[in-house]
Amino acid sequence: MTGETTSLHFSDAHPPTQFYVDAKFANSLNNQQYEEILSRLFAFTHNPDLGSDLGSNLQHYCLTESLPVSSVKDLFKTLLIVARGATKNKLTGGQLYSDLQRLGLDAGRANLFCQTWKDQSEVSDQFSKLDLKRLVDLEWKFGVTAASSELHRVGNCYIQLKMVVTKDSKRESVLMELSLPQFYTFMHEMETAKLEMGT
Amino acid sequence: MGSDLDDYDGLLHLLKAASKKTVIEILNKVASQLLRSGDDDVVGFLRSCLDIDADESAALFHSLTILLRKVIYSGCANYDAINAAFPSEFHKSLKELLIKGILDNHNVWTSQAIDEQVSLPRLKDFSWEVRKNIVAPSCVLHLNTSDRGSLNVEMSAESLDTMLDSLAKIRDQISSVTQ
Numbered sequence: 330m331t332g333e334t335t336s337l338h339f340s341d342a343h344p345p346t347q348f349y350v351d352a353k354f355a356n357s358l359n360n361q362q363y364e365e366i367l368s369r370l371f372a373f374t375h376n377p378d379l380g381s382d383l384g385s386n387l388q389h390y391c392l393t394e395s396l397p398v399s400s401v402k403d404l405f406k407t408l409l410i411v412a413r414g415a416t417k418n419k420l421t422g423g424q425l426y427s428d429l430q431r432l433g434l435d436a437g438r439a440n441l442f443c444q445t446w447k448d449q450s451e452v453s454d455q456f457s458k459l460d461l462k463r464l465v466d467l468e469w470k471f472g473v474t475a476a477s478s479e480l481h482r483v484g485n486c487y488i489q490l491k492m493v494v495t496k497d498s499k500r501e502s503v504l505m506e507l508s509l510p511q512f513y514t515f516m517h518e519m520e521t522a523k524l525e526m527g528t
Numbered sequence: 529m530g531s532d533l534d535d536y537d538g539l540l541h542l543l544k545a546a547s548k549k550t551v552i553e554i555l556n557k558v559a560s561q562l563l564r565s566g567d568d569d570v571v572g573f574l575r576s577c578l579d580i581d582a583d584e585s586a587a588l589f590h591s592l593t594i595l596l597r598k599v600i601y602s603g604c605a606n607y608d609a610i611n612a613a614f615p616s617e618f619h620k621s622l623k624e625l626l627i628k629g630i631l632d633n634h635n636v637w638t639s640q641a642i643d644e645q646v647s648l649p650r651l652k653d654f655s656w657e658v659r660k661n662i663v664a665p666s667c668v669l670h671l672n673t674s675d676r677g678s679l680n681v682e683m684s685a686e687s688l689d690t691m692l693d694s695l696a697k698i699r700d701q702i703s704s705v706t707q
Binding site for chain 1: 664706
């Protein structure tokens with residue numbers, strides 16, 4: 330396996346020996362551990378903002394599972410490079426699978442990686458199509474209108490929201506005002522959404 | 529407190545209306561124009577409706593504007609308050625008709641005034657969906673605001689939780705104020 334002269338699909342460069350070591354390590358994990366690492370990997374590719382806590386979270390996970398931290402982190406790095414390479418070079422599932430096999434990853438492991446990567450790519454595509462922005466912050470102000478140029482005495486409530494959203498590292502603020510009934514409806518709907526998310 | 533009779537002179541053209549219903553219709557049309565600053569040619573409407581000339585319809589529009597601004601602004605919601613807006617010598621039966629029209633539509637006009645008041649871009653409507661991605665579910669919020677139109681915002685479960693915490697705080701604030 331080491332010393333292969335034909336390059337792989339996900340990268341033009343010859344993969345370092347470390348990659349083969351990492352693949353072997355991946356094979357040694359149990360199913361649940363491997364799935365957990367994949368889950369965190371693709372959560373990170375989907376939402377890079379998670380990066381700041383990534384190191385400590387992985388460390389914590391390793392401690393609870395009695396896994397060697399440096400091996401897990403190396404594996405994570407490698408899989409990240411492979412995933413990104415696959416996306417960048419627009420690989421098919423088959424090509425990625427073949428690459429992983431040649432790195433020495435077990436068939437079942439390779440299959441799960443490809444499946445997850447593929448699903449995640451579809452999600453990212455939907456993102457770009459829909460022009461989805463990610464919510465990073467929410468500020469608010471609640472007020473009561475005392476008077477206006479039209480009405481001497483008003484007394485109705487309003488809620489102002491500022492949603493800070495980001496896309497491709499560009500931040501912007503979205504301002505909006507809600508009436509009281511609108512606010513209650515909005516809150517109710519968001520509570521329903523939370524229930525549906527099952528968290 | 530009575531008002532300058534001159535300001536209300538224009539109102540007398542309403543006496544040329546074919547019916548009481550027409551007078552009320554005119555009241556509403558002018559109120560709408562006032563509150564929503566639409567492009568409608570209300571003065572033109574007055575001309576054709578009452579068969580009066582340009583000067584007369586301008587005078588009527590002027591008087592109606594003064595009357596309506598006054599009663600809407602000061603929140604006149606009862607007979608006496610509205611009555612006080614008219615000069616004491618004003619045409620009695622026309623005044624009664626106008627008072628009735630104002631009483632009947634007062635709430636609607638106040639709501640319209642509130643709707644149109646100075647504000648940030650309004651949230652017009654929204655919808656949401658939960659996407660059970662392979663990795664982590666996310667909530668996509670489709671917003672429609674008055675200035676930006678359609679906007680799609682994605683939230684992770686954590687973001688949604690944080691948002692709900694904020695919304696709960698707002699709700700508590702509202703409760704404490706609107707006892």
